[in-house]
Amino acid sequence: MTGEIERLAPATPEELAALLASCDRNGRVVAIEGGGTLDGIGLPASSTDTIVSTLKLKRMIAHEHTDLTASVQSGMTLHAFSTALAKYDQFVPLDAPLHKRATVGGTLASGWAGPRRHLYGRTRDYVIGSRIALADGTLANAGGMVVKNVTGYDMSKLYVGSCGTLGVLVSINLKTLPAPKAARAFHHPLPLNSRGRAIAQLQTMTATPAAAFWIEGFAKEIGGNDADDGRLFVLMEGSPALLDRATRDLRSGLGKAGVPETHVIDAGASIAFERAVDAYVATIDDRSATYRSIGDPSSVEERVLTMRALAHRFELRADSIADVMNGDAVVRVSDVDARSFVAKIEIFDDALHDDIPNAQVIAGSFPGRANLNVWGAPPPAIEKMRALKLRFDPKGTLNPGRFVGGI
């Protein structure tokens, strides 16, 4: 197809489905857009003809607060969603960056895995139902509005994390949780040789942190001061009694690891946490790329050190976040100017994947990005995934080329 890219924002699920069907019939390639905050994941859809935005589908369909469930249209922002839930002291730990722009649908479609998941469960575990628009214009429901359901296949599982390549989520039903009564955050500079012991302490604490990061760099984005081994950011959530106990445990545990007295944030703990999450996708002009490797908590320190060492070998600056509780290694590499960055990033990308095959690019916009291995090594069973794509979107209308293995 030739001609200009059209951008449309349907106002109803039916309108959206009809638009997809029309594009599908006419061989027009569709790119799907939410808040655009996670565009750095995967590649842009190839040769897009029509951009379909979900931003007009932004209604809370139902918040059954006494049932701890909610049904929300996909284009509602995380901020609007969490604000509505907060009226009843509830939340869903979606924990995606830039929550004022990010949408519920986009967060789920991208398969975002937030830092509090070891404590509250994975994002996808909160999805109890969904409504999807398929490429052929079919609107289909999956799951329901109950918290336990084994009636037929759980189709929502496939839609979550599919980056819009199987269909467009138009609404999602979620379990909600009572919000924790209190939150407290801690910054700890890490003196030389304290890091390994400190991480081990955090991973084995009985009063489990809601989130814990070993950070180096990202000073502007997150705040806090690096010592020789970087710094820790820890978020505790729960009852006031539990927070007091967790504070004592944390001080004593980190004290044993050689980490000195900590800086405590009570008011604004959640905002400090949001800043750390935002840093995952914070870019530096067109001269940075951020990689994430999901793996075991036991190997996260080693993976981050490997990624940082590689960056230094190529004379790239490295800012890193190690999600100590879940095992996600996040490293942003950057350079002082765009030209030298572009000259290095491809060879860095090759070298990185030799050591850490599953490293994915999650942020960064720069010339030559399409030449990187943005998804890392293809997952096992990629052939099953290709077959699913073919069965749901045989003409390759929806976000072609965006997903793993060129799906």
Place this chain on the structure above:
Amino acid sequence: MLAERLADALGADAVKTAPEDLAVYSFDAYSESRAPSAVVLPASARDVAAVVRIARECDEPIVARGAGTGLCGGAIPSAGGIVLSFARMNRLLELDARNRRARVQPGLINLDLSKKVASAGLFYAPDPSSQKACTIGGNIGTNAGGPHCLTYGTTVNHVLALECVDERGEIFTTALDDSGYDLTGALVGSEGTLCIVTSAWVRLLRQPEATRVWVATFGDVEAASEAVSAIVGHGIVPTALEMMDGLMIRTVEAAFHSGFPVDAEALLLIENAGFEDDMDACEHAIERICRESGGLTWRTARSQAERDALWAARKGAFGAAGRIAPNTYLQDVVVPRTKLPQMLKLVGDAAAAHDLTIGNVFHAGDGNLHPLIMYDKRDKRQVAAVVEAGNVILSAAVDLGGTISGEHGIGFEKRDTLARVFNDADIDTMLRVRDVFDNSRHFNPDKIFPRGASCAELRP
């Protein structure tokens, strides 16, 4: 021919074809029985792959089977074919205590997994009432729940990755790092219709620091239901929140003598696991809410032995029903939890209208009811009434915004009621997945999907 080929591939001792052996595998906990043509007991994923290839070449269906505790006929054949038992693949293969996960074979018994990892301070959370017998593989097939999934979630929330055999007899794995489509999530709960699981990485949880169990009694199930809504409405999600009606209290007490007050008409068994620092406040809040909702008595289990006894009675409730009727039919429906009072009333109405006795013991916190219909299968009138009452209960749940199975699955039993919950377009999305994984329909045919939903009738 089939049996010979299986014996050649797996060894004669791994194949059973004697009528008395086949009879054993013709039942699960569903009311009907159907015998397979052969039973195989593979010892490895490679064995399973060989069986699938032979079955395909001989055009025979395959039904994977754990312990056969399922209630919907998911583990029995439709007509002949192969039943593949995982009795020999029952090992814990690998424990990664630091990352809190284990790799297990599908035949491992649910409770055995928690016992085996207990010394590492860990446990496996999904705990169906049949956990002393049921297997992890069977749990994966049905996405099994249990009393403690109120906070911990069901099986799918605890499976990290799978190794499976596909319809061509090839072994494939799903990603442990969540990359690509969530095949793990889609395969869990597919009742053996998409592939055969040969091992699984499962998530383990750290044993809680403190656990308390309480029993609150009420004058009727409405008051107990109100307490359930009020507890959750106050922002308290206990680890388990179970309800029993008067009939089941007396039945269970007669069998287990665990000290349930037999004059109560409803009882809540409540457990909270977590931190010692929070326990007193939690206990006081729940006790106060129960009293405000019309609670009559309140009891705190004082010891681990007392807590175990209460749970043993709860998990043995359905077995105990054998004391009051020769046969029982256990239904499994879910409604939004605030609809519990209405749903319980509709269950009571169905019992009265069909002149049946129905007991209720269920996962109230999840809105997951288990009406237990008592009957005598020698009485044709009663059998017909059970079927009708069961149907009424299913429809009532759907009408209240609920669904027809919360944790047992669809199997044979509910395949024709699937269409009450999902329309043709919804079911068609599921069949697209079926086409990708089991296009030849050799894996557990005639389950889940309505008769005639095999393809053409539903597709334009």
